[in-house]
Amino acid sequence: MAYKDYYQALGVPRTAPEEDIKKAYRKLARKYHPDVSKEKDAGQRFKDVNEAYDVLKDAKKRALYDQYGEAWKAVAEGHAPPPDAQRAREDFGATGFNPEEFSDMGSVFDAFFGGGRFRGGQRGGWQAQPWPAASADQEAAIELSVEDAFRGGERSVALLDPDTGERRQYTVRIPAGVRPRQRIRLAGQGAKGGDIAGDLYLNVQLRPSGRFRLEGDDVHTVLPVAPWEAALGGTATLGTLDGSVRVKVPSGSSSGRKIRLKGKGYPTSAGTHGDLYAEIRVDVPSELEPEERQLLEQWAAISKFNPRPEDPR
Amino acid sequence: MTRSTLSVFSLREVAVRCGVDVELVQQLVELGVIERAPGTEAAFACEVTLRVGKLVRLQRDLGVNLEGAAVIIELLDRIESLEHELRARDAG
Numbered sequence: 001m002a003y004k005d006y007y008q009a010l011g012v013p014r015t016a017p018e019e020d021i022k023k024a025y026r027k028l029a030r031k032y033h034p035d036v037s038k039e040k041d042a043g044q045r046f047k048d049v050n051e052a053y054d055v056l057k058d059a060k061k062r063a064l065y066d067q068y069g070e071a072w073k074a075v076a077e078g079h080a081p082p083p084d085a086q087r088a089r090e091d092f093g094a095t096g097f098n099p100e101e102f103s104d105m106g107s108v109f110d111a112f113f114g115g116g117r118f119r120g121g122q123r124g125g126w127q128a129q130p131w132p133a134a135s136a137d138q139e140a141a142i143e144l145s146v147e148d149a150f151r152g153g154e155r156s157v158a159l160l161d162p163d164t165g166e167r168r169q170y171t172v173r174i175p176a177g178v179r180p181r182q183r184i185r186l187a188g189q190g191a192k193g194g195d196i197a198g199d200l201y202l203n204v205q206l207r208p209s210g211r212f213r214l215e216g217d218d219v220h221t222v223l224p225v226a227p228w229e230a231a232l233g234g235t236a237t238l239g240t241l242d243g244s245v246r247v248k249v250p251s252g253s254s255s256g257r258k259i260r261l262k263g264k265g266y267p268t269s270a271g272t273h274g275d276l277y278a279e280i281r282v283d284v285p286s287e288l289e290p291e292e293r294q295l296l297e298q299w300a301a302i303s304k305f306n307p308r309p310e311d312p313r
Numbered sequence: 314m315t316r317s318t319l320s321v322f323s324l325r326e327v328a329v330r331c332g333v334d335v336e337l338v339q340q341l342v343e344l345g346v347i348e349r350a351p352g353t354e355a356a357f358a359c360e361v362t363l364r365v366g367k368l369v370r371l372q373r374d375l376g377v378n379l380e381g382a383a384v385i386i387e388l389l390d391r392i393e394s395l396e397h398e399l400r401a402r403d404a405g
Contacts, residue, residue, distance in 0.1 A: 026376075033374055035367045036389065135331040135366030137359075180397045183360050185320070196330055201360055206400065213401055 006052035006065060014066070018057070025053040136198025138190040139183070143205045144174065146212040146219070150241040150266065152176030157202070172202060177267035180206045180214070212241060217274025219265040222281050225249055230282045238278050240264050247278060255282045321356035331365040341365060346383045 007014050010024045032039060032046040039045065055061045055072070064072040074080075140159050148155070152174045161168040172184060183201040190198025206214060213220040223238055233251030237244050240261070247259055257280045265274025288296070327347075328335045341347050346368060347361040364386065371382040 030375060033371070035370055036385065135362050135369070137330060137362040137366060139363050180401070181393070183363075185359060187320075193330075193332065198330070199359065199362075201363060205397065215401060 004070065006056050009048045009052035010056065021056050025049060136191045136193030136196050137201065138198060139201045139203055141205050142184065142202040143207045145207050145209045146214050147209065147241060149178050149204065149206055150176065152178060178204050180204055214266055217266050217268045218277060219274065220277045220279065223259065223278040224281050224283045227282055227284055230254065230280065240276055249280065253280045255280060320359045321350050321353060322359050324355055327357050327362055327365060330362045331369060333365065333369060338365065340379065341368065344383050346386060
């Protein structure tokens, strides 16, 4: 385990007065509170900050920590400091307290901290107290593309197990037509809180997809067309969430025109469907064949079309 | 809403699951932090426990009072909703 520097965790110097430690703690607790923070490692940081504060706020624990570093817990529990505690002592430049002078460190500890008050936590012993979740029910995010959310089906997701903190594969049945901010409940898969096996909720987020965009119940997509299709009109194949359909491109369609396909959008809570909007985007070839160029130049010469009235022809 | 995950808890169940008093849950209903499931007298969508848990943690960890925690939760809701909107826009 990497050595945890409690002062560093709180960003205060070793000489910091109690007041500054408290201030630093409060600020970091707000910053990394897992319910508020958007930082990636907020949960761990919050735990570290609390573990550090739990020691540094208490003058006696702080003194032990200053002297023995990481080994302070072992010393406090009545064990001789491990050999490398000497290193910590040197690092801290501490002097004076010699654990060997005490035959019964446990009683010393009890005198310091008032008995086994801190013992026998959920994980036992002197482990940092896990952040009590207040409820065994937990929430995690699941990111789906609009296509996947529409189709639904089984999916394997890797999440941190709320009890062990380890990565675990969960098989999730995604209801077809699940919506952003809807929660998928995995009953009994949350944390263990006493007799209750908490539930795990997966908060659905829709991943940006180049193809489809959900706006309320309506689905938006883009329909690329050739300049002649845009000008002359025609029919085109359009991918929808539910397979391909043929759509009519009206003649004289400029980029930005939206074709509405009623009822081809996202399923609604009422059992109906939103609409699908296909926005026309005129694409041109990046390179022209000589004949194409000639035809376009002819078109330019004879056309009275002016898309920018400010621009005299 | 037709969702396969719909299930409800009683007031007491919510309290037990969140490790709080029934009175606190009642208070949260009065404050409008949680709402009863539509069409029920005293049942709550099971996921309200997430909200209650969040409120309890905010109170406990950050030293804010009930109303303060309620405001934070509502602001977090708004942020979440805006983030979803933003994400949808990014895709366009």
